């Protein structure tokens with residue numbers, strides 16, 4: 319402010335402020351007389367059919383098994399494909415060096431992983447122009463609302479700054495099929511075989527992972543599950559790559575997995591991992607190898623499958639379609655969604671959900687994953703809406719909240735662990751804010767939220783260990799209480815189970831009653847000892863359980879009530895007024 323302003327005069331101050339504003343607007347190009355030039359990110363060239371011969375698609379972003387199967391399935395369709403390694407801490411360093419400041423942790427890991435891979439090729443002697451011209455990165459993307467929507471811009475920025483200007487990135491849109499974010503021309507044939515190949519890779523990968531997490535904690539011979547899993551990966555990937563029968567491959571997987579010897583009567587706490595999608599799915603430094611760490615500490619891990627994410631996406635589109643059907647003015651059409659038959663869309667979504675669930679269950683039963691229940695997305699939405707609005711998007715949305723509530727209500731696990739990446743906008747609000755409220759409202763559960771930043775692994779692991787101690791006690795208590803309830807000793811339970819050959823099989827899954835598998839095995843022993851009493855107990859327990867769930871989320875509610883958070887803020891506004 320210039321010194322000749324009369325600070326006692328409002329008019330003089332206003333005049334000085336106006337002068338300053340005019341100068342600043344001019345300097346920043348906001349002057350109305352200046353033609354506005356918006357920032358523009360140039361789009362590198364597309365991918366055409368004639369480039370297929372010399373172009374390799376790089377894929378990454380899911381679990382190691384799924385990345386491998388996607389590679390094989392697309393190779394089976396005639397593409398040159400290579401999957402990247404699981405992102406590690408050196409990928410994080412590349413991401414931090416070439417990425418923008420203030421990104422979320424998964425952005426740094428995934429962007430850095432690509433830059434690292436390309437840099438390694440360049441360091442090995444490949445000319446930069448060959449890297450740019452002969453490789454394309456294929457990954458998942460979305461319109462946001464969190465940083466997921468800006469991933470492609472981040473990739474371009476980091477690629478430019480690391481010397482790979484013009485490198486092409488293709489996005490697999492969560493809700494819009496596949497499109498080239500880098501141009502209109504599409505070099506991939508996105509017909510039914512392409513999507514079928516992707517679906518097969520995702521589902522078989524999910525099922526194989528779930529089998530591994532279910533069996534490994536109880537293996538009698540250390541390392542036998544991992545060895546079997548490696549053989550299974552080879553079986554599935556070569557079937558996909560050589561376009562041989564996937565059905566036969568799945569049966570061979572079943573055979574391999576059934577060779578593992580297990581003892582499921584050892585009480586182990588079951589830990590459900592929830593949280594941000596990438597951070598809970600990755601199996602490397604991005605979450606401090608959390609799944610393996612938990613197993614090494616004596617836990618059984620329950621991971622969220624990628625199939626659940628597909629179901630969540632279907633739910634989102636269905637929910638939004640139903641909402642928009644009631645809009646008239648805003649959506650211009652008589653019933654909203656102008657130019658589109660909303661009922662037809664809902665029917666298609668219903669068909670998509672039925673197809674995903676049926677194919678999953680068929681594959682799962684063939685491969686030996688029996689009794690796996692995919693989440694009911696309507697139930698997840700109903701139980702969580704009161705605490706986190708179903709219309710809030712980004713990250714896992716309300717799903718993370720719903721899963722914690724259901725884990726507690728249904729005694730699905732002994733402990734729920736939420737993975738929150740450093741710098742994640744949606745996950746921070748949920749893990750630090752809403753979930754604290756949930757644990758207050760549903761005090762029966764053991765909940766632990768951890769932040770993944772790439773460093774401070776020891777701090778995170780010791781925090782997990784502390785909570786795991788409680789979960790271990792809970793698992794032991796469950797088994798003891800089950801034995802007490804049925805008036806049995808552990809030896810008696812073991813001897814009953816020992817007489818029935820199939821219950822000791824690696825692919826066997828006892829019916830769900832408690833959080834831990836060992837307690838479920840005791841329930842099974844009791845049921846074998848006294849079947850009639852077991853049926854009666856089950857009926858009573860299921861009636862009581864239904865009552866509890868109905869209280870939390872009435873099945874009859876067409877539209878759940880407004881979120882508590884919103885009410886709270888209205889109340890505080892009233893107090894302020």
Ligand code: SF4
Pocket residue numbers: 422423424425464465466594595596712713714739741742743744745
């Ligand atoms: S959910 Fe969080 S961690 Fe994931 S992309 Fe969005 S901001 Fe990043």
